[in-house]
Amino acid sequence: MADKVVKFGGSSLADASQFRKVAAIIKSDEKRKYVVPSAPGKRFSEDIKVTDMLYKCCELAGSGIDFSEDLAKIRDRYNGIISELGMDMSLDQEFQTIEAELKKRPAKDFAASRGEYLNGKVLANYLGYNFVDAADVIIFDTKGALLLDETVKAVRSRLKGLDNAVIPGFYGRTTEGVIKTFSRGGSDVTGSIIANAVRAEIYENWTDVSGFLVADPRIVQDPDVIEVITYRELRELAYMGASVLHEDAIFPVRSAGIPINIRNTNRPEDAGTMIVSNDHDFSRESLGHTITGIAGKKGFSTINIEKAMMNNEIGFGMKVLKVLYDNGLSFEHMPSGIDTMSITLDTAKLEPVRDKVLADIRREVKPDHLEIEDGIAILAVVGRRMKNTRGTVARVFAAMAHARINVKLIDQGSSELNVIIGVSEHDLPEAIRRIYDMFINSEK
Ligand code: ASP
16 A cells, blocks of 8 residues: 655644644545645734744844744744644753754754754644654755755665654755755655655645646636646746746656645645646546646846848857857747847846847847847746647637737747747736636636
């Protein structure tokens, strides 16, 4: 019987009532043996995450300022959870150790890691599960890069013979024994690594939304949840800013062929989103919509270059791209015509070298016309089914035409996994709504 690894985010463990929901979820399935908690997150929108409170303590400690009051607030949060759950447990000793350590060595990663560490202790105690310190099993090199093979070995040997375990997310230790965290949101990564190490049947990532949405709910009212998405599709959407999961959480499970299920702690009855491998067998899947998701991002510029007979000039593109290279710029898209070429790039990155780039291009290729257009948004329509469906692109453009939105750029990759279009930033929300209507509402 393969096991399940379950990770709970900060809002899922923000207070005692959330702890009760989490315990009920874990206890309702005996396969949920390995649990990875975040630190307590926000209970309401103006609340402060324990991780942020810990960073603050560390900052104060580093400046030699008394941080005992700030640390006491953190202790109160844990004590509140402990007493409301009616547990017989004291973290006093732990807090004394943390205070002493921060006074001696105010290390940021150590400070931040204590949020997960303490929450792991409380949750393990509440569930009656074993506590396994992530510092014993998640191993980084001295530069802070994860050592996956060593980590997997350490996890396996530590978990051997244990029926269950709570392993705090977000941190581990370097080969020199120094506590090190992942970047923010990194408990997702811990969960993925543990799933890989125990060859879990599934990695359940419990959060406060019922999965990935087809479109941004701030733009489309009450959008559908994506039922199934491939890693590749997810990467396309995540790149465009749709974020639920830490980017580095994909690799450890993907390489082991383990699906991720995004679930909602507050609505455990929802199936959530299943993230599956690119070669997943979809033959039994209900057909669903042509597209999987739509995402857009503002803040792009295009460099438009025109020169008669450009197509005959050998090395034209190379010279232009060399200018970008020399100025340390990467680009997103480069559609071209016979006498024109336009390059889309991130406005913020272009900004510091804007004039130099223009001057360099002028010098290198002597264009007839050269300009930069700002205020461009890029929109990606992503879907694995597009490849076998005729007319997808036509429908995207029909949607734009009906809304009188000018399409400034078109790009369809050879994978036929997505269609990228560029529009004015102010047209982006309407463009997304129209495409949602065209593919989701009208296919219902
Ligand atoms: N608690 C950490 C953060 O706030 C890590 C996590 O929640 O995944 O970033």
